[in-house]
Amino acid sequence: xxxxxxxxxxxxxxxxxxxIQQWVRLNPAGLRTLELIVPxxxxxxxxxxxxxQLKRLAELxxxxxxxSRKGVSATWRHEGFDPARILQELMVLGFxxxxxDPSLSGVDDDALLSRALLRAVAVSGFAAANVMLLSVSVWxxxxxxxxxxxxxxxxxxxxxxxxxxxxxxxxxxxxAVSSGQMNMDVPISLAxxxxxxxxxxxxxxxxxxxxxxxxxxLLFFLLTGRYLDHLMRARARSAISQxxxxxxxxxxxxxxxxxxxxIPADSLGAGMTMLIAAGERLAADGIVAKGESxxxxxxxxxxxxxxxxxxxxxxxxxxxxxxxxxxVKISAAGQDTFLSEVxxxxxxxxxxxSRYVRLADRLARVYSPAVHVIAGLxxxxxxxxxxxxxxxxxxxxMAVLVITCPCALGLAVPAVHVVASSTLFRRGAMIKxxxxxxxxxxxxxxxxxxxxxxxxxxxxxxxxxxxxxEALAVAAGLAQASRHPLSKAICDAARERDLVPASVEATQxxxxxxxxxxxxSEDVKMGSRAWCGIAADGSQAFPEFALVIGSxxxxxxxxxxxxxxxxxxxxxxxxxxGIEVRILSGDRAAAVRHAAVAVGIEMWQAEMTPKSKLEHLxxxxxxxxxxxxxxxxxxxxxxxxAGTTSMAPSSAxxxxxxxxxxxxxxxxxxxxxxxxxxxxNAERLSLQNFLLAAGYNLLAVPIAxxxxxxxxxxxxxxxxxxxxxxxxxxxxxxxxxxFARSTVNSRHTGSWVAKEMPA
Amino acid sequence: xxxLLILIPAALLLGGVGLLAFMWxxxxxxxxxxxxxxxxxxxDDEKPGVENRPKTx
Numbered sequence: 001x002x003x004x005x006x007x008x009x010x011x012x013x014x015x016x017x018x019x020i021q022q023w024v025r026l027n028p029a030g031l032r033t034l035e036l037i038v039p040x041x042x043x044x045x046x047x048x049x050x051x052x053q054l055k056r057l058a059e060l061x062x063x064x065x066x067x068s069r070k071g072v073s074a075t076w077r078h079e080g081f082d083p084a085r086i087l088q089e090l091m092v093l094g095f096x097x098x099x100x101d102p103s104l105s106g107v108d109d110d111a112l113l114s115r116a117l118l119r120a121v122a123v124s125g126f127a128a129a130n131v132m133l134l135s136v137s138v139w140x141x142x143x144x145x146x147x148x149x150x151x152x153x154x155x156x157x158x159x160x161x162x163x164x165x166x167x168x169x170x171x172x173x174x175x176a177v178s179s180g181q182m183n184m185d186v187p188i189s190l191a192x193x194x195x196x197x198x199x200x201x202x203x204x205x206x207x208x209x210x211x212x213x214x215x216x217x218l219l220f221f222l223l224t225g226r227y228l229d230h231l232m233r234a235r236a237r238s239a240i241s242q243x244x245x246x247x248x249x250x251x252x253x254x255x256x257x258x259x260x261x262x263i264p265a266d267s268l269g270a271g272m273t274m275l276i277a278a279g280e281r282l283a284a285d286g287i288v289a290k291g292e293s294x295x296x297x298x299x300x301x302x303x304x305x306x307x308x309x310x311x312x313x314x315x316x317x318x319x320x321x322x323x324x325x326x327x328v329k330i331s332a333a334g335q336d337t338f339l340s341e342v343x344x345x346x347x348x349x350x351x352x353x354s355r356y357v358r359l360a361d362r363l364a365r366v367y368s369p370a371v372h373v374i375a376g377l378x379x380x381x382x383x384x385x386x387x388x389x390x391x392x393x394x395x396x397x398m399a400v401l402v403i404t405c406p407c408a409l410g411l412a413v414p415a416v417h418v419v420a421s422s423t424l425f426r427r428g429a430m431i432k433x434x435x436x437x438x439x440x441x442x443x444x445x446x447x448x449x450x451x452x453x454x455x456x457x458x459x460x461x462x463x464x465x466x467x468x469x470e471a472l473a474v475a476a477g478l479a480q481a482s483r484h485p486l487s488k489a490i491c492d493a494a495r496e497r498d499l500v501p502a503s504v505e506a507t508q509x510x511x512x513x514x515x516x517x518x519x520x521s522e523d524v525k526m527g528s529r530a531w532c533g534i535a536a537d538g539s540q541a542f543p544e545f546a547l548v549i550g551s552x553x554x555x556x557x558x559x560x561x562x563x564x565x566x567x568x569x570x571x572x573x574x575x576x577x578g579i580e581v582r583i584l585s586g587d588r589a590a591a592v593r594h595a596a597v598a599v600g601i602e603m604w605q606a607e608m609t610p611k612s613k614l615e616h617l618x619x620x621x622x623x624x625x626x627x628x629x630x631x632x633x634x635x636x637x638x639x640x641x642a643g644t645t646s647m648a649p650s651s652a653x654x655x656x657x658x659x660x661x662x663x664x665x666x667x668x669x670x671x672x673x674x675x676x677x678x679x680x681n682a683e684r685l686s687l688q689n690f691l692l693a694a695g696y697n698l699l700a701v702p703i704a705x706x707x708x709x710x711x712x713x714x715x716x717x718x719x720x721x722x723x724x725x726x727x728x729x730x731x732x733x734x735x736x737x738x739f740a741r742s743t744v745n746s747r748h749t750g751s752w753v754a755k756e757m758p759a
Numbered sequence: 760x761x762x763l764l765i766l767i768p769a770a771l772l773l774g775g776v777g778l779l780a781f782m783w784x785x786x787x788x789x790x791x792x793x794x795x796x797x798x799x800x801x802x803d804d805e806k807p808g809v810e811n812r813p814k815t816x
Contacts, residue, residue, distance in 0.1 A: 066792040067795030592766075
């Protein structure tokens, strides 16, 4: 699917093979439902194509494409219907699909919460409109019994609304106060409740002024802000849950009777013997008991060179078995396995990180006490001036609270964040929540992992032009049969030169050594130097394959892990912004040095373990630096969680994507620059919004404290500040759009160079 | 002022109908695929979804 702006992890696009029945949900009415994720859905026409194709399955009651979620949900009643046929029909169209369980991935919870919030928005919106209608009548001169009637009707609408729609704020305010904290919800709850109760008291006493409209409109604006905030997080979460792979959910185990059977990965136990075929990933840590093969460890440790394993070698979950079948005895699930070490480091790093206080709450810590002090002063002042008239004084204090209510703030920050996150999504980065966006704005150091982050994690043949056509064609002929990543790289290189692979017969894969076959009348061998009988020259900085054709010619193919196309440019752009760039890699020093020189990074460290990466980051943070960690592997996960904030490519491991705050798509690193720029703009706009709202309140406070604020003035003040703030937030989207245009132009004219020169 | 006895209930009723209609649309999951819904309106050659197909087993 080349039309998609996003690419998914390789695991997510692998065809699903397994028992599909376990994903079918049966509801009490006898309806069976299957939810599928179809990563290939990316444009509106796919809705029609897929739904038309699924009509061919007569048993289906409904089959509906969800374009936002990139999914299909199908329902049917007939018990005998095989749901695998849905996957087959999709496959006919070229769409790979796999089943998901919405309740497991957290998507169900998000949908429930978002529906509850929308309901509260609707109720408060209904109440606000009706109460405002009645209030306008009062303001335009209703008197006596008519005014009382209007107030009573308003009370009948407003009080239940406050009780229903105000719950999210009350809950959060109570939680904050009981833990001795202050957040924005405390003054909000106070203002809403006080306004409603004081107005009820007024209504009882046939009073002139009631603030029912203020309390419900406040709720309506604030709930809208809260819904926007939730929408942003839910969107990111559902997209990330789609990427979680189903890889190694089962493993085949050798029984005592010598017969192999499939069991789910979570019921694997120590002492069992796993059978791992060539090309399979390991589901658990263990010791090789039988067999010889090569293991690719880049996902786990960042090393690009495959290693040979023999009986007695230790292997870890997530590693890829390349050449030969292995019997692996699962080691004790104790504290000493690699994965459990990573997980415990990860949870340690996450604990340290939860101390972050969001911008809105930081502002609230200053703002809320100030508001409460002003309201208290107004109350005291009026008590003193009127000689103990509690009624008037309380009304004034309440007016102050209503007018200074941080309504615009509750709306301002989420509005900016939603605009920012959708701008970034278009440019290839997905931010998990608003806090991540705020943290990105403060970054002054960027740390890259090498394998899979600065590089694509795919080996590529070095200098294919210097290799004779015959050698490459024969090598490709041999390599076709192999799943070894270097074999694939050879096939790619042959394809790029438009070579047809030579026909090699009797191809055999020799675990841990290489391949052999017959080319015409000659024996050919490809693999390690020892296997081909070529003397080692001792350099071994890069992965290599040797090839001998009969006894007449020998060639050595050298491979390198290809850098991402714009790695150099991204590093330059970061440096131009005054950001320090470093590499922390688990790979060998020679490989890391090579990559560091190629992209222009002076500070790098090689052969890092997950623990030393974590320690390096903690040490940097202790000196006051704000670190953005960019990484993908299992070994990066603790560092991703420990960084001030973190990014992972969408090709990262599940654990890496989950630990990172932001996930970016595609082969380009440009989303990193985009995220930093957009986050800076978003922070500036959020602060601007805060100042606008606070400045507005500053004007209104003297009026309220002087006792001159009528409910009409309060209503106007509140609505105008909210509208101003939203309009200001939308500017972010406009700026970015014109920026996007200008970068497109500059790419055409090649003016990137001009940008890199000192001003 | 008797007109109020009609106008106020009428206003509340209309507002209430709007609210109920919104709740119904929320409940019937019309907000789950806003992107898809925006595009479905443009399809005109046939009815969307398998549910509209005549049931001929």
